[in-house]
Amino acid sequence: MTTLADLIAVLDAAYPPALAESWDSVGLVCGDPAEELTRVLFAVDATAAVVDEAIEWRARALVVHHPLLLRGVDTVAANTPKGALLHRLIRSGCALFTAHTNADSAAPGVSDALAAALGLTVTGPLDAKPEPAVDNWVVQVPRTHTDAVLAALFAAGAGGSGNHRDRALRVPATDFRPMAEVSAAPGAVGELQSLEQDRVEVLAPPAARSAVLAALLAAYPDADPAYHISERASLPSSLGIGRIGTLPEPESLRAFTDRVAGALPPTAWGVRAAGDPDRTIYTVAVCGGAGDSYLDAATRLGVDAYVTADLRHHPVDEHLRRGGPALIDAAHWATEFPWCAQAQSLVRAALPDLETRVSTLRTDPWTVGASG
CATH class of the missing domain: 3.40.1390.30 (NIF3 (NGG1p interacting factor 3)-like)
Incomplete structure (x- = not known):
């Protein structure tokens, strides 16, 4: 059985919500992710005519580009224009999903x-x-504790970049000079000592910086770990x-x-x-x-x-x-209309058991053109 959640997963993978502008509203507007899905209609706008088409075709989801609800919405009462459309969709068992500026940047x-x-x-x-910001953590760890420290860093969100997880670089290291008594290196303070260590490097998102540091401090054998954080330069991407x-x-x-x-x-x-x-x-x-x-x-x-x-x-x-x-x-609508077929194609490839359709209704608001 294909569910609305399956459709959402496909659309979110193709048009990641994180790409949306801060002012935008994208994703599921109404509908139960657990509901079974059979038919999906694609359109640029959720106008009254498009909602009519979705309901008459017995669509279980309507996927649009332009948000129905965006700014200053404090009611979806059925006696308001937008509220009336939402009530009709909900009563008909048709979900509404929006991919807006995230679909623009994908x-x-x-x-x-x-x-x-x-x-x-x-x-x-x-x-x-720009490519997402990434921290590069470099930590000197006594080899007896390398695995434990790495496990703690991975659990805190480090070690991932793109499709990779729990990834780290280890480089053997030895000499260091302790300036205080440390349990990992018994010996004279201030004297150059040889201790089997690893120079460990892991990547982590900047948002996880506090969690990664807390994990490092908790897992490291001493109270004063040697570490350094550098942030990757911002580079342009294909997005x-x-x-x-x-x-x-x-x-x-x-x-x-x-x-x-x-x-x-x-x-x-x-x-x-x-x-x-x-x-x-x-x-x-x-x-x-x-x-x-x-x-x-x-x-x-x-x-x-x-x-x-x-x-x-x-x-x-x-x-x-x-x-x-x-x-x-x-026309605004005309330049975005080709996206509907693109989104339909992505969903068809991932969920071939769904019946899909692109609405051919013109939702451009201009209805009369004349030239003199």
Whole structure:
């Protein structure tokens, strides 16, 4: 039996909640993780029409990108718009799960799906997240106590990095000069002594620093262990907002704008470009959703064009005056819609017994477009 908890595990592995921005709200909104799961619907937004579709299709989970509950929510009463949707989902036995900025920064994530839709070969993130901070602990331990000290450090959260656990480096060491009586090294104080020791190195998250130190002090044979902590320098990773990519062949901005319009679902907003229509486009930055805060990043990276949504008049005008890349502005919903198929594909691969479906309802709020 596949449960909601199984779905959550797959989605959390693909889009780790730790990648979400501090202001965001991601994860399970309603539903019982122990409930059996049979059908899952994917959408960008949990609008009334999407909830209708989920209930009519008898979905047991609705997975969306945009949070239904985010800021200033102090009631989910059934007589409020958002509360009414939640009550309908709960009464119908349909869970609601959100993957928002964690899906934006994951690899692959929202912008990878957008890049793939445009036929780009991704080379890296637009705004890379740094690798998680890691402490490197170096401890001099009498060899008679090395195993006990390592066991204590591992139990406190040290020895792990990525997919590795209980990992340590041991290097034999001997001479030292005790400046007080220590039980591990009986002999004259102040005299150089030879004692079989190990130089032990373990990695640990900075959040575990207090626990690791307490474990070391408790397991070490003396009250004054010799240790040193250094923190790994912050390095860029493959994770982060947006993506940089290349086209199969260079093409004009006019042709590239047509490419974007043909790749994304149609909306009243449409697709518009800013820049010389004959400009050659080869390197492209993309950011699913509102991406005007990354205009400077796209300029610094020297791309030929930047595809995103919700661009405003004055920032675009100033950007072009400074010689930035050409800009392609599409509807917010349209730039994030390709993610739904990506999330569906991940779930299908991990939980093949589930029936899945991507909602094709257009949840873009703009409904009428006109040109004069």
